[in-house]
Amino acid sequence: MMRKNYLTDSYVYYAEERAKRPTNFKKLHIKNTPREYCPFCPENEYMTPKRIYATDDETIRIVPNKYPFAKPTDECYGIHDVLIDTPDHEERMSMYTDEHVGRLLEVIQMRYNDLKKDEKIKYIQVFKNQGIDAGASQSHSHWQIAGLSLIPEKILKMTDKMKQYKEENGKCYFCGMDFGDRVIEENKHFIAFCPYDSLFTYEMQITSKRHIRDLGEFSTEELHAFAVLLRNCVKRLAKMYEGISYNVCFYNAPKDLEKYTDMHFHAQIISRIGHMAGFEFSTGCYINSVFPEIAAQRLREIDIK
Numbered sequence: 001m002m003r004k005n006y007l008t009d010s011y012v013y014y015a016e017e018r019a020k021r022p023t024n025f026k027k028l029h030i031k032n033t034p035r036e037y038c039p040f041c042p043e044n045e046y047m048t049p050k051r052i053y054a055t056d057d058e059t060i061r062i063v064p065n066k067y068p069f070a071k072p073t074d075e076c077y078g079i080h081d082v083l084i085d086t087p088d089h090e091e092r093m094s095m096y097t098d099e100h101v102g103r104l105l106e107v108i109q110m111r112y113n114d115l116k117k118d119e120k121i122k123y124i125q126v127f128k129n130q131g132i133d134a135g136a137s138q139s140h141s142h143w144q145i146a147g148l149s150l151i152p153e154k155i156l157k158m159t160d161k162m163k164q165y166k167e168e169n170g171k172c173y174f175c176g177m178d179f180g181d182r183v184i185e186e187n188k189h190f191i192a193f194c195p196y197d198s199l200f201t202y203e204m205q206i207t208s209k210r211h212i213r214d215l216g217e218f219s220t221e222e223l224h225a226f227a228v229l230l231r232n233c234v235k236r237l238a239k240m241y242e243g244i245s246y247n248v249c250f251y252n253a254p255k256d257l258e259k260y261t262d263m264h265f266h267a268q269i270i271s272r273i274g275h276m277a278g279f280e281f282s283t284g285c286y287i288n289s290v291f292p293e294i295a296a297q298r299l300r301e302i303d304i305k
């Protein structure tokens, strides 16, 4: 079976049999990088550039990325931060309390709003890589916030598609979405679901019930509701596959909100069970080994109490 992803125009093949393929590769079982060399542990703060911000209790810190892909001094201006979201080397986001994960989102929003004030920045990407298969170089939990002086092609495409959808259907792509039997969990302000056209195995998305364009528009109550749902989603993954690597990506409207008014904020959680390989790189098509309807059912049934 094949579906076309609406927002990216990518084709995705669903092939459940592929999940059963035997493999002779031994899984790497390195769950943690050594604590003594960890630049994100509080006692090793001297290893990172001078902090930009810390909460009063020092549980959340923001530092400039020591190895930035974009710098203020570059021709292509940019700011690249690391947000260390726990002082505990072993603690994962799936283990955070409601209070801590809510505070984390408040800090992310604060920094997002700071970067928006920078005239040279046009788009801000917030993301998290957890685990070696997700591209993380440190196992200690952290996020990255990148302020870019350009709007990435994928984001422009997404905003165009949402605008097109609104013109053709008279409603917002997410506000008017029929989630069918693909809902995982919802609360007063947000809904977590498996998209009909998921590109990745067990892909989850979280979107707001209100038409919110970017993180700056969240109320404190909404930030906390979103935070709890996000923590619950990664907890479901962690319960399904212990030590799983995953990425969290936030999709915000570019900074000029009035121009990109149709963009609806959403977060994507990508479990790194399968890998992008030759077929994906060469064709731009994807292979997903679990139908989104089945993925949603399995994720929903996981006990996260």
Ligand SMILES: [Zn+2]
Pocket: 035, 038, 039, 040, 041, 088, 089, 140
């Ligand atoms: Zn550490």
Ligand SMILES: [Zn+2]
Pocket: 172, 173, 174, 175, 176, 210, 211, 212, 263, 264
């Ligand atoms: Zn909307």
